[in-house]
Amino acid sequence: MRKLTTFGFFLVLMLLAACSNEAGASQPEAEQEEPQEATETEEADVVTEEKDVEETFENVYPLTGEPTNDSVDHRVLSVMVNNHTKARPQSGLSQADVVYEVLAEGQITRFLALFHSDIPDEIGPVRSARPYYFELANGFDAVYTYHGASAAINEKVAASGIDYLDGAGYDNNGWLFERDSERAAPHNSFLLSSGIDQALAEQGYEAEKEVPALPFSEDVSPAGTEAGNVKVTYYDREIVSYDYDADSEQYLRSSDGAPTMDRTNGERIALDNVFIVRTEHNVIDSAGRRSVDLTSGGDAYLLQKGTMQEVQWKNVDGRILPYKDGEALSFAPGQTWVNIIQESSTVEVLNEGGQ
Template structure:
């Protein structure tokens, strides 16, 4: 089909066209710890002078980074997770990945790149009804291969710049000969970001603490060696704690999950949210993200229980511990597992 870069209307794009300095200063103002917080629990976020410093903090990782490297929008991409789509490209270079249930009991990803944008990512697949609620808080760009007209219209109605394979005539996508269709659509991701470099960087999504953010006794975090999740009979990923690398190693359906580089897929944090499913769209499930539910944060070999809340499509997810304090993540990459209430989450000591 023909191809063009499809953008959201100008008035919507303007909402995210703010200066980097303003975004960082606003983040700093919103992120200041309460006076009675212990220093070890203070979130790692940009300071008030981050806009003028040579080193800032990555808003989607909480890790130090050169300010100039962060001065561009984030890129959200709908990534295939069919068996024939594996291994995916550059999952280990993401900042945040959301795993969601789709039809047939399969899962797909909404993967977000900002701190480290690779040349290519994929395979890219079509949009689903929950994706506007997932991607809207990040602003910037969303890339996908197409989808049902009603779902595409829902995404086009967000403030994000939409880049769609079905409409692209500019060469941002191509089909990889070595991959079977339809699991063969690859996005030239660095080029997509470069073409939209004037868009604002994403705002902070989560609060970050120390490398062991769940150590406070009040959080009652349990030692965790393994996280087992069930989305459906056909999708049951797992994460194993690896003290050597201080990270979680991913498996799918009992086998190590590898990306195209040959590396095991890994993350610093695994955030598990129990969600309900809206079946209003027939066989296409919609993960309900506007509301609240049960949450677990797994970091540094521990898991703490709490709740998640999200007030609107453009609002980030807020994580709160059972004692009422913020559930903070360790600085690094994060996978958010949107586990249906009919599924399960098991945390093994």
């Protein structure tokens, strides 16, 4: 009797343990739970929200047509940049919104570089003033910056009413202009942009102004000749060429066969628009100084997206702009280079297609 009772007791215990195990197995452990994955709809909402944030901009830079959330009401800075072979490579040109290239004396061109969307720390070498350059700067109500000029030309600058900064009055002062000891004058004077605000304040010039925008369009689809390589010959010793890079949709600039590089950052000069303007030039003195007609209009060429169009140019409110059959054309957003050439200069398309 005692044996039967003991066996029954153990049997009950085994049954109770088995029931307990089954009950425990039916309870999932917390750490075994898998995190719930986001649904496709939720993921799409996140992507859409991120896309909307990326495409929302408050402003557009007026001289590049590119969107920004930065303020755009500051002055345009224009700088006379030396293009003598001893001045190359120059500093700051890769960051210029617009560059005008025009013959100075003899067979050498000089640049007027306009900075607004991106102002580099150092720009130069800076060279002397000429009337048709500050005429171009005046079309943008820009601060005209140069280094030295004859007394007669300085008088013309002052009489024009343009706001200007002459490096001769700040020569190597360490905060606005600085001489590079590795180069010889007059190819070694550089503008320091960190001093611009101080200089404007000292001269009583406005630091902020609304800048009217150049004509831009995201949908530029030029109809013209395929132009993978274009050569502009001012003179036999002054040759500019542009090679189209299909990947970036930009033209890469060279001077006399050598790539145009920025000394400061090592970047190649790459343009979204190249505007070649033909106009009358006249030599006016024994030093070879010129007058250049910037008002009459005439024939021009517009390079965009691997294509060259034969167009016309007009001066509209002091700015040289492209037209075709009387209709205004748009620039592609980005940087623009304007070659102003004389009647005898040549423009050649050397090959079709891009790199």
